Amino acid sequence: MLSCQTIMNALERLAPRRLAEDWDNPGLLVGSCAQKVSRILVALDVDDAVTQEAIDRRADMIVAHHPAIFRGMKQLRTDLPLGRRLTALLTHNIAVAAAHTNLDITHGGVNDVLAERLGLEKLSAFVITHQEDGVTESLGRVGSLPTPLSIEDFAHAVKERLGVSHVRLAAAAARPVRRVAVCGGAGADFIDDAVRRGADVYVTGDVKYHEAQRAVEQGMHIIDAGHFGTEAPVLPVLVEQLYAELAAERGEIEIFVTNTQRDVFDVITS
Template sequence: MSVQGQTIIQWFEQFSPKHLAEDWDKVGLQIGTLQKEISRVLVTLDITPEVVDEAIAKKAELIIAHHPVIFQSLKHLRTDLPQGKIYEKLIKQDIAVYTAHTNLDITEGGVNDWLAEALQLKDITLLTTTYQEPLKKLVVFVPLYHEGQLRDALGKSGAGHIGQYSHCMFATQGVGSFLPGEGTEPFIGKQGTIEKVDEVRLETIYPASLEKKVLQAMFNAHPYEEVAYDIYPVQQVGKNLGLGRVGKLSQEYTLREFAEHVKENFQIQTCRVVGDLDKTVKKVAVLGGSGSKYLYAALHSGADVYVTGDLDFHTAHDALLKGLALVDPGHHVEKVMITGVQRVLEQFANKAGQKLEVLASEVDTEPFTFL
């Protein structure tokens, strides 16, 4: 069996929407088409010649990568140059490439949560907020005896969620009236006669990103042929989403011990450390990729140690001066996304009753060799 490529990406974007990506980022379909049947997906951190060969050998029709295969604008597409050869082989083999970068870092349950999970952190919060989810308000009128059915359907679709509470709605009773015209098939009343019905005005909020799902649930659960409803913008915002995570370790470590903990749980050979190796650490900030620019966010979070990649010399001196320990395990620890995305897609496919083989790339794309 196989699944339409567009369906696979619709599943994935429910988990990691493209609109979460930073403005400078390049995410989405980069090479090929999704208008085809796909039976195998290969998930990788980077796309290298070896990864492309792996996709061909494993007969994958789609690659989902974290780092964009096309980032800078192309001035030419030369197949006699190394990068051009990658594009040529992908196109000739009809392998599509889809990239999820900062949106996968930011999304709830994405890269930064997988990193925090690998470090066994608890009581996790955001390091820095990059996106506040807009909310809208739905007002819908429903016959009195169908209120419960509609309330339940809206709640299950994601409407009415406030903090840890779900199905949050407000109802007021009144009398609705309507005149069914020619060609109608009214649920209540008959053509040509004004009908008055005891109705409920049901009000609830929902994340703007769920509008299609919420409205579809409303139409499916509502008994009327024509549903009377209104949608309003509201000033409140929903969830805060962002880069990095802050959490606590289950026990105190010295910085030296914590560095070993990082190496063991990220399955890496070595890491760079800044700070007093005998310092006690308990609260940890972690951010996948290059995190130098978020040093002050880590400081303000109250973290004892900041774990991130690609730290530069001057950032290390700033942290040392301010008493914040650093552990740099390298950019490549974002490879946690490979098994993370694999699990996500397998869960969507199983829920949909579809058979889809999601493969974790076995190619090591770490460019550095540690001697």
């Protein structure tokens, strides 16, 4: 076993909390730094299914992308979903940590994994969050495809490479795809940034109708591959990164990806 603090130290090296946006809530959210951990479940969300999975698989800790506690709490109501989950986690002595926008921004995190999965090369910063001593940190990435593709072919490639059931495409006028901007999760706020960076297409999730319309009006394609679909690829990578960070520690540890969590949306075709 390892201490929870040892796990948190490893997570801090991978996705430093200083990278997180001001409104975010990463870090240890449930449990004690002193408790012992031998099994870690990695997931996007701490929902009811993941909570029960952690109990069933005897996990001592959940490392999630989205914070289990996001806004300030004034009550702990056990008859409501969040209170019920927190009670179950505390009852079974399961610690919960989150690495959210810090995992989005960090090198090797959500957006680097997404860009690599889509076959992008020559990556550069997208929405810059910090610059110091020649180091640039940003939400999202901009990269290039090895060879240009039609927007239809690229949309099919995104669907296949992310393993999602569908993507939503808003295509602009005929424009081959070479330069691609990506932002895992909900990145529609950065559509204008993608246009300014000269992207032929922007891949993100949670895009609304008028947001897609604005992208097309500016001559840029947009592909909505879903919040879940654009973030889930980081989970197995995070497992391997944690193993690597903890390799020199004395103590047995098992780290595994959730096998119950799935996209909250289903697609009904008939």
